[in-house]
Amino acid sequence: MVAMATTLSPPLTPLYSTSTSTISFTLKTPSPIHLKPINHSRRTTTLIITKSKNTDSADGPDRLISAICYFYPFFDGIQYGKYVINQFTFLQTIIQPLVPAIRVFKSFPFNGFLVFLTLYFVVVRNNNFSRYVRFNTMQAIVLDVLLIFPDLLERSFNPRDGIGLDLVMSLDSTVFLFMLVCLIYGSSSCFLGQIPRLPIVAEAADRQVM
Numbered sequence: 001m002v003a004m005a006t007t008l009s010p011p012l013t014p015l016y017s018t019s020t021s022t023i024s025f026t027l028k029t030p031s032p033i034h035l036k037p038i039n040h041s042r043r044t045t046t047l048i049i050t051k052s053k054n055t056d057s058a059d060g061p062d063r064l065i066s067a068i069c070y071f072y073p074f075f076d077g078i079q080y081g082k083y084v085i086n087q088f089t090f091l092q093t094i095i096q097p098l099v100p101a102i103r104v105f106k107s108f109p110f111n112g113f114l115v116f117l118t119l120y121f122v123v124v125r126n127n128n129f130s131r132y133v134r135f136n137t138m139q140a141i142v143l144d145v146l147l148i149f150p151d152l153l154e155r156s157f158n159p160r161d162g163i164g165l166d167l168v169m170s171l172d173s174t175v176f177l178f179m180l181v182c183l184i185y186g187s188s189s190c191f192l193g194q195i196p197r198l199p200i201v202a203e204a205a206d207r208q209v210m
Contacts, residue, residue, distance in 0.1 A: 058132040058193050065129075066136035067190035069119065071098075073143035074183040075105040076112045080150065081176035083169045094180075116141060124208065131209060136190060138205035139198055143182055146200070150175050 058066065078095075085091045095102075105111055123129055123137045150171060159165045182198055189196035 058130065058190070062130050062133050063190050063193055065123075065133050067187040069123075069137045069140040070143075070183050070186040070190070071101070072115055072119065072140050073147065074179045075102050076144050077147045077175060077179045078102055078106075080147075080172040080179070082172065084173040084176055091180075112144070116144065132195070134209045135205055136186065136196070138208050139186065139196070139201050142201040142204045143179070143198070147175070 075098075081091070081095070085095060105115075119137050119141055124134050124141070126134075129137075153171065154168065157164070157168070159168060186196045186198065
């Protein structure tokens with residue numbers, strides 16, 4: 001019976017349970033990249049400082065330097081006031097405080113030429129100074145250059161008396177008064193931070209100062 005049961009019973013087929021394992025992938029979301037803005041403040045500041053050298057704005061030292069420059073042509077042409085100063089007492093009062101400085105300026109024959117070279121090459125041609133200083137310095141230089149013309153006239157035409165002497169006296173007095181007005185107007189405007197534009201010389205100074 002046992003043998004028959006064994007013979008009749010079908011072979012046992014092993015059952016294999018196939019289980020599918022699920023592999024899960026976790027995708028990480030990339031963190032956002034934060035771009036820092038480039039700070040141009042230092043570069044901008046540098047450009048502003050460089051550009052300000054070419055402006056006409058003036059601070060305290062610029063005003064002082066510009067005002068002093070106008071004394072140069074006045075000191076160089078003080079001899080043209082020899083007639084008018086003796087006639088008017090108030091002019092003597094104005095000139096009296098400047099006498100020590102005038103004597104120092106006139107003490108050496110080449111002082112005027114040395115001051116001219118210093119102002120032109122050290123100040124006017126130096127971009128480290130503001131345009132305000134360079135413009136006013138150039139105006140003072142042009143004023144001094146204009147003194148060549150009355151000087152040449154006096155050397156070639158030097159009358160002793162008569163109408164010729166009257167003309168020379170009138171010419172000298174006019175030159176002196178013009179220099180005095182330029183000194184007062186130019187220096188006072190510089191002290192106030194304004195730009196004095198003198199007749200005849202302003203355009204010439206503009207062409208020299210870039």
